[in-house]
Amino acid sequence: MREPVDVRRQRILAAVQARGAARVSDLAAELQVSVVTVRRDVEELTRAGRLRRGHGVVRSVLPEPLPPDEVPDGDAVAVVVPERHTYLYEALHGARTVLEEAGVRIALHIAPQVAGAERPLVERALADGARGLLLAPRWRSLAAEEADYAWLSALEVPAVLMERRPRPGSALSAVDSVCSDHRHGARLAVEHLVALGHRRIVFATRDDSPTARTLRAALTEIAGAHPLVADWAWALSSPSAGQGGPYTERETAELSALLREKRATAAVLHGDVDALMLIQQLAENAVRVPEDCSVVAYDDVVAGIGTIPLTAVSPPKAEVGRVAAELLLQRLDKARGAAWSVRRIELLPTLVVRGSTRAHTDTGE
Incomplete structure (x- = not known):
């Protein structure tokens, strides 16, 4: 079954954003389409300002993690999101806007699709001097989620979970979170x-x-x-x-x-x-x-x-990121944030009615 062109382009965009850069030939092999097709898609995405094209290579326009010696001490926030997760990339863009307006540098980390991938990334970010964290662990199963509770609850810097809500009463229930309802x-x-x-x-x-x-x-x-x-x-x-x-x-x-x-x-x-x-x-x-x-x-x-x-x-994908970043900035303001209780913020989704639903009148079935 042929994949819609817009869906394929979203997959290309997500793959490049996750890796920072990718070869056109590799993308074609992964998507099981021709190199010519991928080149055409990349040209359209580049024209829209969503990717940067090079010779046989396509690059993301998202901010790249800065080398440790370029991150001002005490002025970086690490953002950890899963690989190939377009939904959370929209939350990332929302958070990026708030943090950049506040003059806070972002160190972006992409977690690969393996269990426990977030922990070493967080440890590296903290070693590089990150003073706060925005996190969206993959948590493909309840067991994977619970396996992260202990080390996440022991973090010594402010952290906010995006689109993740730990079980009530768990070791991680004292961590701030912003979710869609x-x-x-x-x-x-x-x-x-x-x-x-x-x-x-x-x-x-x-x-x-x-x-x-x-x-x-x-x-x-x-x-x-x-x-x-x-x-x-x-x-x-x-x-x-x-x-x-x-x-x-x-x-x-x-x-x-x-x-x-x-x-x-x-x-x-x-x-x-x-x-x-x-x-x-x-x-x-x-x-x-x-x-x-x-x-x-x-x-x-x-x-x-x-x-x-x-x-x-x-x-409200982008708003989840914006609110999470605002909450993290408040926590980083030691004069105020430390005195606040843990916050669990829920934002309401909306329904967008388009052409795929209509009235069904035969209710006697």
Whole structure:
């Protein structure tokens, strides 16, 4: 199944931002497309000011970590985000704006996709003189999350977690955090579809991050308790969306087949790319969106640029970064920050209605 051009370009952008630079030939091999195709995509991204192009190489326009001897003592904040995570790169841009306006230098660290990758990066940043931290650990599973609690809770500099909320009562519950209220976002999606007359809904989410786990729990809880939802089911949004299990046969079923089985007239998917791929899958089975099936995406990173612009729940990604940076700066102001209690800030997502949802009138199914 051919990947939409805008999705492919987002993947190129995320890959280059994660590494700082990449060879065009390597990107082509990873994306399984021709070098000519990648060159064309890079030219468009360069023209938009999102990448810098060299001879056979493409570079990120994000700030690079400064060498230790160039970071002014006591004037750097380390930002640690996962590799290939476009969602959190938007939060990074929000934080960058606030920190640069305050005259604070940023040392950006990209955590590779392996368990425990954040700890050595944080230790290096502290050794280089970072006086504060903004963190978004990958935490693909609850076990990985809990494994980080001890060393994160022992940090001796102010730290703020972005889009991460440790378990209440855990060793890390005394660390500041700024998150989207994903339960509120889940409710927006369900209420939107119910208001349009949909009574049978399939939910498909990832299961490999704190956001994914929260969203799955919220969607299924809200649908299960809703008096107007006649039937619903949950499944993984793609074969690569979960690392653990065990999952039932239905939870790993092809989504178009699950929609047919449940006679569902609507679906909510986390995230945008999987929602766009579902629309392509439905089209191959002569199912029209939104005429036969309404689709809501969760994330709103590339939802609006599909062939059918997707109705989407849009977490306040950049604002999460801005608020986290503002909170960290307050903590760094020793005259005030040390006296404040721990803060857990939640920001509400919004619903952006586009062309992938419409009213369903046959409620007698």
